[in-house]
Amino acid sequence: MTFTGTRATSDVPGSLGISRYWPHGSGLCHWSWWYPEATFTDAPVLVCFHGGDLGNNPGWASMTTNFFTGKRLALAEALHALGWVIVSVEYPVTSKFRHQALPGGDEGGARILGSYEEVWPLAQWPEQPGFFALAVQQIKTNWSATDPLSGPRSVELLGAGNSIDRDRIWVLADDWAATCALYAFLQPTGMYQFESQIAHTSMDRYAPRASHRVAGIIGLNPGPLDFTQFHVLSGYGQPDEIPYYLRNDRFHPMMRAEGARRWSTTPSSWKTQSPWWVLQETHYENANLKLYLDFEENGTGIGGAGLYDTDLSSDDWSPGTLLSTAGRQWLNPADGRVQAAAIREALSTFGAPETTSATPIRNSIVRDAVSGSAWPTISTPASWAEEVVELMT
Numbered sequence: 001m002t003f004t005g006t007r008a009t010s011d012v013p014g015s016l017g018i019s020r021y022w023p024h025g026s027g028l029c030h031w032s033w034w035y036p037e038a039t040f041t042d043a044p045v046l047v048c049f050h051g052g053d054l055g056n057n058p059g060w061a062s063m064t065t066n067f068f069t070g071k072r073l074a075l076a077e078a079l080h081a082l083g084w085v086i087v088s089v090e091y092p093v094t095s096k097f098r099h100q101a102l103p104g105g106d107e108g109g110a111r112i113l114g115s116y117e118e119v120w121p122l123a124q125w126p127e128q129p130g131f132f133a134l135a136v137q138q139i140k141t142n143w144s145a146t147d148p149l150s151g152p153r154s155v156e157l158l159g160a161g162n163s164i165d166r167d168r169i170w171v172l173a174d175d176w177a178a179t180c181a182l183y184a185f186l187q188p189t190g191m192y193q194f195e196s197q198i199a200h201t202s203m204d205r206y207a208p209r210a211s212h213r214v215a216g217i218i219g220l221n222p223g224p225l226d227f228t229q230f231h232v233l234s235g236y237g238q239p240d241e242i243p244y245y246l247r248n249d250r251f252h253p254m255m256r257a258e259g260a261r262r263w264s265t266t267p268s269s270w271k272t273q274s275p276w277w278v279l280q281e282t283h284y285e286n287a288n289l290k291l292y293l294d295f296e297e298n299g300t301g302i303g304g305a306g307l308y309d310t311d312l313s314s315d316d317w318s319p320g321t322l323l324s325t326a327g328r329q330w331l332n333p334a335d336g337r338v339q340a341a342a343i344r345e346a347l348s349t350f351g352a353p354e355t356t357s358a359t360p361i362r363n364s365i366v367r368d369a370v371s372g373s374a375w376p377t378i379s380t381p382a383s384w385a386e387e388v389v390e391l392m393t
Contacts, residue, residue, distance in 0.1 A: 003080035035159065041163050045164050045169045046084050048171075051176040073381065077385070143163060188286075216360075290392075310327050350362055
């Protein structure tokens with residue numbers, strides 16, 4: 001069977017309603033499944049989450065070919081050929097900002113007008129990671145079509161007689177979705193509640209009955225790993241190179257376009273709800289989690305020498321401190337210059353001193369274009385996928 005990543009080739013049986021992992025009012029909590037063969041037993045699973053534009057419209061493209069291109073398609077094809085089940089997850093969108101000048105207003109006068117996406121703001125941080133966790137919980141709940149302890153939807157999802165291995169579930173996510181995935185799957189068992197008994201009072205057939213924990217995460221160009229350092233500019237005089245959604249003191253995954261809240265006055269306790277701070281809690285389960293993080297972004301170099309982010313480097317990493325000094329402003333969400341070295345060090349030294357170097361999380365791989373030798377000399381998506389598959393298997 002050939003994997004193409006399109007809705008037409010998805011093996012999800014029945015209607016779109018059956019393919020939902022949660023009956024959310026948006027109708028966006030659904031997924032596509034691709035089986036390796038007609039029959040399979042204890043198959044490993046790759047769960048894919050689509051990101052995009054720092055939280056703008058995340059998840060819209062899971063049912064199209066927009067996600068399965070380049071490296072992501074190559075990895076899905078390679079794993080599919082090795083007998084993996086591929087699942088692509090849709091999740092509710094965030095708001096989206098539009099800067100528009102007021103009619104007849106002064107030059108530079110503007111307000112943020114709600115776009116179509118803002119009219120229907122379905123999720124705000126940290127709700128999105130909860131949807132990630134919920135999707136994995138449902139996969140693990142309905143893991144077998146023959147085991148009586150498996151959930152009631154296993155035949156619908158897997159086909160009669162088929163099963164997956166709940167201990168071999170990996171996540172592939174890019175951009176904002178990588179931030180969401182790291183926040184969700186670094187959380188310990190119990191953070192996202194699940195029903196531990198097959199029978200419960202509501203008998204809700206959608207209720208998950210398994211932990212959200214996974215074996216590993218592949219993150220492509222993750223967005224901010226720590227929100228406390230991330231700088232969102234105020235005012236309207238910035239160069240055109242700065243994306244409109246990072247202006248006017250708004251960080252839209254956490255706030256409404258037409259709301260009164262500003263990023264600069266958002267409590268620090270909100271901003272510490274980010275992957276870096278969960279990792280620092282050193283939950284013992286995370287020692288068994290393996291990561292492959294691929295930073296391709298080097299920042300934008302906005303404004304010329306000494307202005308905005310042109311001098312930003314890994315030496316500026318300082319959780320709890322806003323990076324707003326001229327030349328050292330963290331503006332590009334996926335900037336590997338400031339993030340990669342810090343997360344590589346944190347993963348390689350995770351846990352107590354007595355933790356051995358063989359711990360899976362300590363053997364994680366963090367690639368970035370800044371550190372030279374750490375950047376992979378990989379010429380094609382297929383060769384990249386080959387390296388990632390080696391890590392996973």
